Amino acid sequence: MPRMIPCTAMIAVTAVSAATTAAAAQPHDQHDHAAHLHYIDGPRVDAPIPRPGVELARGRFALVVIDPQNDFLHPDGVAWGVVGDSVTENGVVENLERLFRAASDADAQVFVSPHYYYPHDHDWKFEGALERVMHQIGMFDRSGPLEVDGLDGSGADWLDRYKPYINDGRTIVVSPHKVYGPESNDLALQLRKAGIGQVVLAGMSANLCVESHMRDLIEDGFEVAVVSDATAAAKLPGYDGFEAAFVNYRMIASDVWSTEEAVSKIVEARGELVNVSGASDVALSGFDPVSFFAGGTPLNGSPMIRSEHRGAVYLFASETNLEAFNADPERYTPQYGGFCAYGVSLGLLLPVDITTAQIRDGKFYLNVNSDIRAKFDADFDGSVARADANWTALFSEHAE
Numbered sequence: 001m002p003r004m005i006p007c008t009a010m011i012a013v014t015a016v017s018a019a020t021t022a023a024a025a026q027p028h029d030q031h032d033h034a035a036h037l038h039y040i041d042g043p044r045v046d047a048p049i050p051r052p053g054v055e056l057a058r059g060r061f062a063l064v065v066i067d068p069q070n071d072f073l074h075p076d077g078v079a080w081g082v083v084g085d086s087v088t089e090n091g092v093v094e095n096l097e098r099l100f101r102a103a104s105d106a107d108a109q110v111f112v113s114p115h116y117y118y119p120h121d122h123d124w125k126f127e128g129a130l131e132r133v134m135h136q137i138g139m140f141d142r143s144g145p146l147e148v149d150g151l152d153g154s155g156a157d158w159l160d161r162y163k164p165y166i167n168d169g170r171t172i173v174v175s176p177h178k179v180y181g182p183e184s185n186d187l188a189l190q191l192r193k194a195g196i197g198q199v200v201l202a203g204m205s206a207n208l209c210v211e212s213h214m215r216d217l218i219e220d221g222f223e224v225a226v227v228s229d230a231t232a233a234a235k236l237p238g239y240d241g242f243e244a245a246f247v248n249y250r251m252i253a254s255d256v257w258s259t260e261e262a263v264s265k266i267v268e269a270r271g272e273l274v275n276v277s278g279a280s281d282v283a284l285s286g287f288d289p290v291s292f293f294a295g296g297t298p299l300n301g302s303p304m305i306r307s308e309h310r311g312a313v314y315l316f317a318s319e320t321n322l323e324a325f326n327a328d329p330e331r332y333t334p335q336y337g338g339f340c341a342y343g344v345s346l347g348l349l350l351p352v353d354i355t356t357a358q359i360r361d362g363k364f365y366l367n368v369n370s371d372i373r374a375k376f377d378a379d380f381d382g383s384v385a386r387a388d389a390n391w392t393a394l395f396s397e398h399a400e
Contacts, residue, residue, distance in 0.1 A: 052254045054198055054225040056269035058399065062109040062196045063099055063266070064187070064217075066203030066210050068162050069114065071139050071155035073204065078137045078155055079234070083205060086232035086242050092204070093159065095230040095259040099202055100165035102263040106270035107392060109194055112166055113187050113203075113213065115140045116156055116176040130208065131179060181212030188220050198223045200262055201253075202230035206245035214253055225255040227262045271399030272311030275338035275352065283312040285354055289332040290321035292357050292364060309333060311400075334364040336391055341365045342376040345386035349394060 054061075071077040073093055075084065087093065103110050117140050127135065134140065140156045143149050151157055158166050165171060172194070175185040182188060191199070199222050203210055210231045217224050226249045233241025249256045257265070276283050283289075284301075291299040301315025305322050308314075309329040316322040325332050334357075336344045343350030352366040356373040359365075360380065367373040376383045 047250070049251065051256075054200075054223050054254045054265075056198055056200070056265050058108075058269050058271050059396070060196060061198035061200060061269060062111050062191060062194065063103040063200045063202070064111045064113065064191075064213070065096060065099070066113050066201070066213055067115045067140075067205070068096055068112065068158055068166070068203055069140065069155065070153075070157055070159055073159045074155075078139050079205075082234040082236060083232055085235055086206075087204075090229045090232045090242070091259075092230055092232045093161070095227070096202060097161055097165075098259050098263055099200070099227065099230055099266075100162060102266045104165055104168070106266050107395065108266055108270070109196065110165070110171040111187060111190060112171060112173045113182055113185060113209075114156075114173060114176050115178075115209065116142050116145075117178075118142055118144055121178065128179070177209065177213075179212075180208045181216045183216055187213070188217065188222075191217075191222065196222075198225075200225055200227060200257075200266065202227040202262075204231060204233075205241060206231040206233035207241035207248075208233070211245045211248055214249065218252060224253050225257050225262070226253045227259055228256050230259050230262070271395075273337045273395050273399040274310055274312040275349075276312050281311065281313050283314055283338055284334070286315050287354055288317040288321055289314050289334070289364070290324050291317060293332065293359055298354065298357065312338075331362070332364065334366050336387060337395075338366060340368040340372065341387055342367050342372045342383060344390055344394065345376070345383045347390045347394065349398065 069077075071079050072083055073087060073096075074080065080087075100110065102108075117135065122135055124131075124135075138155070141154075142151060142156050166173065172190055174182075174187045174190050177187075178184045199217055201210060201214055201217070201224055206228075210226070214224050214226055228246060228249060231242070231245070233245060235241065246256075274281075274283055277285060286301050286303075288299045288301040299317035301317055303315060305316040305319060306313055307316070307322055307326055307329070309325075310333070312333075314325060314333075316325065335341060338352065340348075340350035340352050350368045353369050354366070356367040356370060357364065358373070365376070367376055
């Protein structure tokens with residue numbers, strides 16, 4: 001006799017079926033996210049399931065990187081033999097560096113959740129399958145929790161190219177997770193204490209530590225977007241860890257991004273603080289920024305020759321100058337968003353007079369008037385050092 005389906009279950013099945021049918025009936029470009037979702041072997045048509053998305057809010061999100069360590073990511077690492085193909089195919093080493101750089105440029109908080117094993121961890125009385133493998137091959141081994149002897153350059157150490165970012169004095173390295181997830185470390189506590197509610201998640205490995213972190217953070221009430229081509233996993237006969245993880249990323253996380261998407265969203269969330277005039281957001285009162293570097297009298301830009309950078313519109317006297325700017329906009333834009341440099345050294349945002357413009361050490365400075373410029377120049381190095389120190393706080397307070 002056929003088994004009867006309870007009424008509540010039938011309603012649930014009907015609702016899911018209807019939702020799937022409705023999604024499938026949408027125009028192709030509304031539900032096919034293949035261009036945005038990374039797979040090892042190329043794009044596929046995405047399933048017609050919701051993609052809630054994460055709108056990053058400045059000051060409320062963090063980049064969380066799991067296990068950016070040599071044993072996973074260096075060809076000499078003990079796990080490279082099984083993860084190397086996946087790491088290479090996804091471009092994980094390069095993509096993680098892009099994320100670190102984007103977070104640094106955006107002044108976004110970064111957390112690293114490392115994996116370490118100490119001698120006493122090898123005395124565990126039982127283990128899971130890959131725990132046993134990790135212990136057998138000496139993965140992430142350190143001499144002790146309070147000792148760093150032998151750490152530098154070891155499998156437990158950071159990949160060298162990430163050290164300038166992780167060791168920058170701002171990145172928070174939490175206590176190590178011991179199996180896969182953050183239940184055994186203080187990641188969630190540190191995130192909460194920093195006021196973080198949104199996580200951009202990346203690192204190693206996809207179906208173990210990254211997926212476990214994703215699940216636990218979601219259970220703890222965080223919004224999580226996983227950067228799928230900034231993670232990878234072991235590939236063994238009949239088993240592909242990345243494929244296994246990706247299914248769950250897509251079904252569980254608020255969103256799944258490529259590195260390109262993640263970098264764009266991090267930059268966008270940074271906000272901007274630029275001295276502009278009028279509703280058209282024109283910077284430098286319409287003067288051509290490249291012309292200040294040519295010597296002589298600065299040139300007025302044409303409204304027909306323009307470029308936008310960091311929320312401001314710049315006008316140019318020629319197509320040649322426009323091309324030079326677009327090739328390296330940071331070179332030609334004034335320091336401190338075009339606000340008075342001496343004012344920033346005092347912790348103030350003041351307007352400027354274009355006639356005070358000067359190029360020193362290849363950088364473009366403006367001041368409020370000639371008297372203030374004289375004060376700025378009288379202690380140039382000190383003024384710049386104070387302005388650099390103040391700009392981060394001013395940016396955080398006033399950026400939009």
